[in-house]
Amino acid sequence: MLTLLDASAVRRWCTAAVDELEARRGEIDDLNVFPIPDGDTGTNLVLTLRGAADAVATDRSPTAGGVLAAMAKGALMNARGNSGVIVSQILAGLAEACQGAVEADGRQLAAGLRLASEAAYAAVAEPVEGTMLTVARGGADAAAQLGESPELSAVAAAAAAGAAAALADTPEQLAVLAEAGVVDAGGCGLVVLLEALATVVTGQGGRHAPARLPVRNRQALEAVREAGSPEFGYEVQYLLHAPETALGPLKQVLGELGDSLVVVGGGDGLFNVHVHVNDVGAAIEAGIEAGRPHRITVVRFADHLSDGAAAHPAEPGQTGTALVAVAPGDGLADLFRSEGVAVVDGGPGGRGPLTADVLAEILATAAGQVILLPNSSAVREVAEAAATRARQRGVTVAVVPTKSPVQGLAAVAVHDDSRRFEDNVIALAEAAAATRFAEVTIAVRDSITYAGRCSAGDVLGLIDGEVVEIGLDVAKVGISLVRRLVAAGGELVTVLSGSDRGASAAAQAVHSYLRSRHPLVEVNVFVGGQPKYPLLIGVE
Template sequence: MRDSLDGGAVRRWCAAGLAGLLQCEHEINQLNVYPVPDGDTGTNLVLTLTAAEQALQASDPLPDQAGQALRGMARGALLGARGNSGVIVAQLLRGLADSLATGPGTVRGRDLADALGEAAKASYAAVAEPVEGTILSVASAAARAAAGCDSDQLATVARAAAGAAATALARTPQQLPVLAAAGVVDAGGRGLVVLLDALVEVVAGTPPARPAPEPAAGPAGSRPPIPPHSHPPAAVLHQPGPAGYGHTYTYTYAYEVQFLLAAEDAAVARMRTVLGGLGDSLVVVGTGDGTWHVHVHVDDVGAAIEAGVVAGRPYQISVTRFEETTVPASGRGAVVVASGAGLLDLFGREGAVVVGDRPSTAEVLAAIRATRAGQVVVLPNDPDTQSVTAAAADEAATADVRVAVVPTRSPVQALAALAVRDPQRRFDDDVIAMAEAAGACRHAEVCRAARDALTVAGRCRAGDVLGLVEGEVHLIGDDLTVLSRQLLDRLLGGGGELVSLLVGADAPDRLGPALTAHLAATWPFVEVQLYYGGQPHYELLVGIE
């Protein structure tokens, strides 16, 4: 039994917590009952703790003090956080770290109790509209019990916190009617109980003997449990809670948007106000060094990402369409790799789960799982990403999910592939049809040269406008609009009936209208689709079918 907490104990806690979450991942996933869940909570928490452990192990040198180790654990969790519960767990870890980093080097029972109190406060502060009956309630109960011990015995405080958390978890259906209707406890709260039980195991030597959680008896007349794959109708719940907090929980929005953000505190405060007006489930958590993790449910994906752009530099953007991932009508899903507010919105409207450019295998795997489908098509949109998506597909196969990677090289090919999807076809036939549609779509790009270079079209200078066809430079010029017209003429000279234009984030407003006018005058029998893609690096993406 330990009488104090140090860096080594924190690392063992992280490893034990991750092991516990892996063991309970399926159980926690099954607790998702909302029509608009944050993906699979168990999987989200596993990925969040995996990132935390990787950050801890990468520390050089390994920190000796608990506060320093918790800082590394919290930062890793924040950067790898998935879903609402993952972001809140990251904030809880940061609250622990902030409290213990300024305290004594040796962490005893009262220090842990104080830190749990600060962590609970920080988690409430991170959520725009806190809701009782969730992980927040469980964290608050754990903190109150730890403080009530008034003990310097580390194991005594840890046991009290974990026990109170388990009791609070059983009460969550009484606080949140949708849980009572489904006959389950809160998924995020269950994950936190697993983590606190792991802490008890590390400091006391043995885990608490705890049966599988069951909801406490609800009020008379409460609705009976619904089948595990049914979902209550969309609604708005108004919950009373602690003074100072508004408790409105909605799950009527179509998309979950998450991104990391590099921004100043004042800009983030303004962004929170904007995002709060766009949707709900808003959680904004910072590392303390200008990096923030943003999570929100919205209908307008572009406006949410634009709020991040105004505040600073958003990156690792992911968008999940809830309607498709929660109750897939065909048992099939799609994952698309893309960046840019317009592209995220376009692919989201096609029912795809979107991950940002150059994702890791873990990020693609999380997106595959987020589809909640047994058959998934992945569209990488970049040759360099194909090996990553293939590795994620192999990993998903171990969970009996069939994944096919259609080797798209551009977002315009992904749009062509998604346009021919047919859930009535056999999966293999559908994949073939999508691959054929993507292959039949010739793709081209317009961008500016980043450096001097010798290309197949001649020498270019940094800042020159380049026209690329199938990845090779075909045109070099100094006027964006003129070169774009020339590129379209060259492509259509080889035939084509449909032209898709995706205008990038750095393109001037006049580019799209100028090109559609040129096509109408020069190629009057060609159908033109103009979209604002908002993609970085490329002022224009072109697809010819």
């Protein structure tokens, strides 16, 4: 029986937790069979804890606090589903309470359980009782009742027993569980996790988590998700590198798009985002606006229904998948069309298309699923409005938030008809996000920019929408921009010349610079024909 939890004990706990969850994965999955017949909550927890175990295996920290931090980080990086994200936050709470501790005692473990419970509740946008949140609080409350200086073994045993008691009560708190005749699946997984800890600390095994209750209504069981309501058809999850200040706006946007919103993370600017939505593109776009999303996954619940029926079937005659792009120039339109993309005219003088124009092109494809590329921040609202109206007519539309035609071309290059629609949306969004873009334009009035004061007629160089160069020559500004972009890394540069006189010569000057200074970088130069921007540059 341990009196202190050291680094070795934490490692043994992590291994035991994976083993126990693996052994009981089927039991936990069967508590929650939606969206697939054998469930996924147990599977999500196993995958999450495997990630934690992999991180612990490579960690060399000699302290309990250090190993707990590695365990929490590994779980965060590999969290799957609603339950996995919440467990990662529970582990983060334990790690925070034991930060810097060579060995953790009963008091620190009890404090960690309290922090873990509070962190889990804080991470969920709309906490619901009768879930693993309730189970986490049950374990923390039981540990707190032992007083100010409890023994480590007593805390571990009380937490497992208290969590199990809370789990047994979940059908009384959540009507859908009572109707299906089960306890909460995620809560059951959490009890298994705490059981493993108690076994490592006390040296005595034992199962507190009840097996699933006899199923009284299997049809009701099949209607229960791991979390959230049935009105949203997709689970979107991604890791996000972003500043803490971006989380408030992100949560507001995602909360308006769907439910089952959980955002968790550590102090290093890395967060795990989980939400159920109908608009996959908008959920990914929100992440791009907040920071840098990656490891994006999308699950379409309807794909796993036993009858295979789609959640939002298209109108008769609508089949297949199509790409639609806004192209502000004849050359750009030809480039997109050559890749099989339907094109919306960017509008006279670069003013942008109308909602009706975009909607008409979406419907003209006669496709049941459409990926829409606005290719400009100014066109995004028009694209979203057109997508909303198309969805009302039964067309599934995802808007990939491309901010420049060069991002649109990069996205189109990775399109694959053999992939699922949702996988294509992810691939296109990631390709666009990985493409930095620059623009060269001419100032039409005197102004103050981030790069200083400019006068009408000056040549302005922008990177990712911000003015970073002011000059007098389009080619020189273009070369300066591409020098900045390539310095940060890149293998492929795309240069689009605009409709301005001299734009083609400037594009060739940029090409010559890259050939002489960066011979290993692939360069493509095209006539885009876009107004107002003599040069558009993309670096992948």
